[in-house]
Amino acid sequence: MSSSTAPTLLPLPPYPSHPFTSDSSLHLLFDRSLLPSSVIADLPEQYHIRPLATTDVTRGHIQLLSILSVAPELSQQQYDEIVEDMLVRGRRGGYYPTVIVSRETDQIVATGTLLVERKFIRGGGLVGHIEDIAVSSSAQGRKLGLRIIQALVGISEGTGCYKTILDCNRDNIAFYEKCGFAQKEYEMAKYAPASGVNHPAPATFIPVPDGKKGNSDYLSPNL
Template structure:
């Protein structure tokens, strides 16, 4: 076992590293490592990488940790993964899949992929593809009958290369803006 793998064994991970495809791990550059989100990833730039998607408000480390623990308390539901640059111990890519349990399809489940983000300096290296592959594998191995995601029109070709097909339409209704207050858990 590598020194890096040994150090990862001491991390407080959101879910078991065994759920991440060994094929995906093998396809990453040796300087990179994919694993579940850890309770200390706030300090590894988690929010910085998410900022490639939208404006990210920093809630502070304590609130971030509370969100991590709330996600963990919903067992077998949230599966956020990160790609770490081993030399800097910083996050360079991430994404999540959450499992929705349904009454349809014989009490089936659907995997929802969200928040695929790759550091601007790491784009074009197939990290987004590896994240999608890892999350799709988690979804399928969790028994989901389908895995879905929403994306902008400009990202449709990328997701088609990942094996997804365009189907139906997304609708959204945003809640009215409220003063900054933490959500009730």
């Protein structure tokens, strides 16, 4: 009986190289110095937090947002037009889209946006609105959602907002409470007929203690 010869194992081909792009090579939508230094220090070393860049359409930004809602692919030109509109509308501050990028793949793994609104009440005060928080399934469990929230709240308070608000679904209330938020008010939504979006089903509201108001039951999964 002839002896068998172990097959020769060939080395696996290397993964495609994705060199990390430094901030100095990017056109960022706002000054990175607005990000709290404590958030930067607490981020795991394999990740980098920064403002959104004009070329982030190539780093999986839209694909990541698709976990929240319908997010069709955009060409670089379409992405540029949206970014330019944000820059114009927020020329004196107003749009603060923030991302966390993997240093290994140069792809976005977490994102969120702060919108700053000027009010007539509160002596013309500012309010920060947090929107579109999303974390890639490949990076969950590493507190990246928490770091995005902390960064956006830091920007909000650093730019003079007297409060920061957001909407979330019931499953995420406990998470946001750990971030320092409290239940308040209800969210209402009306979609334009031309949007093609069916009117959402009524939310299941959560009982709260007497004398307090409840919260909404929508948005922001996958933290």
